[in-house]
Amino acid sequence: MMTFRELGVRKDYIKGLHELGIKKPTQVQKESIPYLLGNNSDFIGLAETGTGKTAAYGIPVLHKIDTSKDTIQALILSPTRELVQQIKKQLFKFTKYADDKIFLEAVYGGEKIERQIKNLKRTTHIVVATPGRLIDLIERGSVNLKDIGTLILDEADEMLSMGFKEELNRVLKYTSGKRKTWLFSATMPPEIRNIVKKYMTASTKQIEVNKNLYVNKNITHQFIETTIPEKVKLIVRFLEKKSFSRGIIFSRTKAGAQKLAKELREEGFSVEALEGNMQQKERDKVMRSFKNKNLQVLVSTDVAARGIDVKNLSYVIHHQLPEKNEYYTHRSGRTARAGEIGVSLVLVLKNEKERLLELERSLKIKITEISI
Template identity: 60%
Template sequence: MATFSELGISKAYIKALKELDIIFPTKIQEEVIPTLLGSKTDLIGLAQTGTGKTAAFGLPLLHSIDASKAEVQGLIIAPTRELVQQIQKQLFKFTKYIDGKIFVEGVYGGEKITKQIRALTRPTHIVVATPGRLIDLVEREAVDISNVKTLILDEADEMLSMGFQEELRSILAYNTSKWNIWLFSATMPEEIKQLIEGTMSADVVSIEANRNASVNENISHHFINTNIKDKLNVIIRILSKRKDERGVIFCRTKAGAQKLSKELKDSGFAVEALEGDMLQKERDKVMRAFKNESLQVLVSTDISARGIDVNNLAFVLHHQLPDHLDYYTHRSGRTARAGNTGQSIALIIPGEMQKVLELQKALGIKFKEMTV
C-alpha cells in the first residue's frame, strides 16, 4: 500500500491529513494523485461517492496554486450547496500547516449574492461553486476566472440529472483552452460524453477506481419480500431493531416521502423528510439535526439526497426500487463511506423480483434475501 509521501504529497499536507485520520490513500487517490501532480493533463475519474475524491483532486489542485498571486487559479463545480460547503471545508483543513495561505471561497444559490460578492473582493485562489451561482457572479464581473488553470467538475452525473446541462455548457465555453479539466463522476452516461466532446483533449487520462464494481464493495445488498400494505410495518420493525443506527429511506415521490415521514413520526421515530420544495434554510436545519445525530433517519427523494455526505450511516432503505440503475448506485452510495461497511435494503412487492435480477446483472452485485 502506497503512502501519501510516495504519491508526492508534501509534508505539510501529510501532517494535516494525519490530524484528519487520513493515513493511507484510497484506491482513487492512489491512482489519481501521482497523475495530476506529475503532469498538466485532462482527467476523467470514475469513482463512487464516499471514496475520497475530494482529496484525490483537492491535494493536486492545492499543490498547483501559487499563493503569492492573488488571483483565482482553480475552479471546482459541484451540484449542491452541501457539497460545495463540504469541499471548501476539507480544502481549508488540508492547508492548516502550509507556508503561505491559500484562500478558498464557496459560492452557491440560496444565500444573498451581495454577501458572496463582498467575500470575493478578498484575495481568492480557489472558488468552489454551484453552476448557476458561478455564472451569475461571472456575468456580474464579481469573479475573474481569466487566470484559472484547472476546472474540476465533481459529481458530473448528478449535475446532469439535476438539469444543469446548459449551465455546464456555458462554463465550459468560458474555457480559453488553457484550462485543465478534471471530471469526476460515479457513472458515465451518454450526456456526459456529449458534454465534454471537444472540450477535453484527445489524450485525456481515464481512471476508474473500482474497475469491476460500479457500486462500492463495502455495501451488502438485500431484499425483503412484502406487499404494499405491509411496507410501513416492515420499516417500523427494521427501525425498531436498529435504534442505534442511522440511515436514509428513499421514496420515489415527494408526496410519498412526506407521507412516510409523517407515519414514522407518529410511530415515535426521530425522522424528517428531505424534499425538493424545501427552503434552503429548512434543508440546512434538517441536515444539521441529522449530522449531530438528533435525527435517526432521513426520508428522501432521489433528487433531494444529492450532496448528502454523512459518515457512519449504517443502512439505506428503498421504499421502492428506483427506475434508473444510476439512481441505485447513488442511493446505496450514501452508506459505507470513508471505508465503513453498510447495508442497502430494498422492499420488494410481487412482480418486482425481475428488477432485482436486472440490478444484479448490470451492476455486478449480489442480493441476499432478508427476513424481518
C-alpha cells in the same frame, strides 16, 4: 502499501490529511494524485461518491496554486449546495498546516448573492460553486475567471441529470484558453462524452475505479417482497430492531418523502424528510440535527441526498427501487463508509422482481431475500 508521501504529496498537506484520519490513499487517490501533480493536462476520473475523490483532485489543485498571485486560479463545480460546502470545508482542512495561505470561496444558490459578491472581492485562489449561481455571478461581472488554470467538474453526471447542461457548456466556453479540465463522474452517459469530445484533448488520461468492488464490499444487500400498504409496517419493524442505529430511507418523490417521514413520526421515531422543495434554512437545520445525532432517521429523495457524508450509518432502506441502477450504488454507498459495515434493504413489489434481478446482474451484487 502506498503512502501519500510516495504519491508526491507535500509534507504540510500530509499532516492535514492525517489529522482528518486520512492515512492510506484510496484507489482513486493512488491513480489520480501522482498524475495530476506531475502533468499539466486534462483528466477524467470515473469513481463513485465515497471513494475519496475530493482529496484525489483537491490535493493536486492545492499544490498548483501560486499564492503570490491574488487571482482565482481554480474553479470547482459541483451539483448541490451541500456538496459545495463540503468540498470547501475539506479543502480548508487539508490546508491547515500549509506553508502559504490559500483562500477559498464557496458560491451557491439559496444565499444572498450580494454577500457572495462581497466575499469574492477579497483575495480568492479557489472558487467552489454550483453551476447556476456561478452563471449569475459571471453575468453580473462579479467573478473574474481569466486566470483559471484548472476547472474541476465534480459529480459531472449528477450536474447533467439535474439539468445543468446549458450552464456547464457556458462555463466551459467562458473559461476556455489555457485551463485544464479535470472531470470526475460516477458514470459516463453520452452527454458527458460530448463534453469530453468538445472541450477536452483527444489524448486525455482516463482512470476508472472498480466502483462495485470498492463501494459495496462491506454492504450486505437484502430485499423483502411486500405490497404498497405493508411498506410502512415493515419499515417500522425494521427500525424497532435497529433502535440504536441510524440510517437513511430513500423515496423516489418529494411528496413521498414527506408523507413517509410524517407516518414514521406518528409511530414515535425521530425522523425528518430532506427534499428539493424545502427552504434552504429548513434543509440545513435537518442536516445539522442528523449530523449531530439528534435524528435517528432521514427520509430523502435521490437528489437531496447528494453530498450527504455522515459517518456511522448502519443501514439504507429503499422505499422504492431507484429509477436508475447507478442511483442504487449512490444510495447504498451512504452506509458502510470508511471500512464500516452496513445493510442496504430494498422493499420490492411482486411485479418488480425482474427489475431486481437486472439490478443484481448490472452491478454484479447478490441481493438476498429476508423476512422481518
